[in-house]
Amino acid sequence: MSAMRETQERSLPRVHPAADIVQRDDSYYIVLDMPGVRKDDLDVSVDKDVLTVAAETKYPDIQNRKQWENEFGNVYFVRKFTLSDAVDRDGIKAGMKNGVVTLHLPRAERVQPKKIEIESG
Amino acid sequence: MVLDFRTLYQDLPRNMEQFLDEMWHPLHLSQRRQAYPPVNIVENEGDITIYAIVPGVEQEDIDLSFSENSLVIKGERKPEQGRYFRQERPSGPFQRIINFNIRVDQNQTKAKLKDGLLTIVLPKVEESRRQQIKVEKE
Numbered sequence: 001m002s003a004m005r006e007t008q009e010r011s012l013p014r015v016h017p018a019a020d021i022v023q024r025d026d027s028y029y030i031v032l033d034m035p036g037v038r039k040d041d042l043d044v045s046v047d048k049d050v051l052t053v054a055a056e057t058k059y060p061d062i063q064n065r066k067q068w069e070n071e072f073g074n075v076y077f078v079r080k081f082t083l084s085d086a087v088d089r090d091g092i093k094a095g096m097k098n099g100v101v102t103l104h105l106p107r108a109e110r111v112q113p114k115k116i117e118i119e120s121g
Numbered sequence: 122m123v124l125d126f127r128t129l130y131q132d133l134p135r136n137m138e139q140f141l142d143e144m145w146h147p148l149h150l151s152q153r154r155q156a157y158p159p160v161n162i163v164e165n166e167g168d169i170t171i172y173a174i175v176p177g178v179e180q181e182d183i184d185l186s187f188s189e190n191s192l193v194i195k196g197e198r199k200p201e202q203g204r205y206f207r208q209e210r211p212s213g214p215f216q217r218i219i220n221f222n223i224r225v226d227q228n229q230t231k232a233k234l235k236d237g238l239l240t241i242v243l244p245k246v247e248e249s250r251r252q253q254i255k256v257e258k259e
Contacts, residue, residue: 018210024203031201033210035176035237059161059238060172068162072174099176099237 012056012076017101019079028087028105034077035099042101044094046083051092053101054078157215158194158239169225169243173217176237177210183239187227192219192241224248 017032034042036057043054056076083089083105091106158173175183177198184195193216200212225243232241 019207020201020205020210021207022201022203022205028206029201029203031177031210033176033237035174038236060240062161062163062172065163065165068164068169070161071156071159072161098178098234099174 012074015075015077016079017053017077026107028107030081030103030105032077032079032101032103033099034096034101036074037077037096037099037101039096042094042096044092044101044103046089046092049083051081051083051103052078053080053094053103156217157211158196158217160217160219162219168245169221169223171219171239171241171243173239173241174237175234175239178234178237178239180234183232183234185230185232185241187230188218190221190224192221192230192243193217194219194239194241 017034019033020029020031022029022031030051030053032053034053034055034057036059037055038058041055041058043052045052054077057074059072059074062070086107088106088108091104093104095102095104158175160174161172163170163172171192173194175196175198178196182197182199184193186193186195195214195216197214198210198212200208221243224246226246227243229244230241232239234240
């Protein structure tokens with residue numbers, strides 16, 4: 001990330017996006033509300049055990065217009081999650097729709113429940 | 122548990138900064154208001170434009186209607202399917218009513234949805250536009 005971009009992000013308020021974590025069909029999903037974020041601006045990275053989701057919003061500029069109501073502004077969304085060994089790091093996928101980010105975290109093969117046969121002795 | 126949230130604490134100095142920021146920043150206070158969805162409303166020369174934040178709401182789940190000179194925004198946020206480990210995103214139906222003190226052209230009102238941002242453009246009716254009055258010389 002360039003120094004320039006870093007500076008811009010610092011000037012915006014940092015906000016933790018609200019997140020849901022659900023399990024569905026042997027996979028985990030992290031769902032985050034990140035309205036105003038364009039798909040191309042979404043930054044998802046995994047560094048060792050830490051999954052980071054970050055992006056800044058691009059709402060239309062209303063600074064120089066006659067404002068009746070002003071309840072939200074541009075923010076820098078950032079949130080980190082620590083991954084356990086149950087997640088297959090290489091299989092993580094991210095998608096975005098209607099201002100919602102969905103991260104698909106497949107379960108690692110080796111933690112799939114395994115039945116152990118008991119031999120009669 | 123598949124994920125843990127120690128990172129919330131590792132991030133504490135930054136959270137602290139954010140927390141202090143929120144205390145002093147009036148914008149954040151207004152963001153905490155109860156009404157949903159949050160809106161920005163601006164008046165332009167020929168229209169009133171409303172921006173509303175509705176992440177995760179499908180186009181077909183948004184219902185816009187007029188009641189006299191008020192606009193009613195209705196919709197529903199649907200919950201995720203599956204077994205929840207953590208739930209922070211609110212779900213369920215919502216409604217917000219926006220009153221206008223000037224007349225808008227209800228038939229020409231247009232709305233679009235992109236990246237969870239609903240933009241509604243309500244053209245002013247002719248009589249609501251600023252009229253330039255000529256001063257005649259005697």
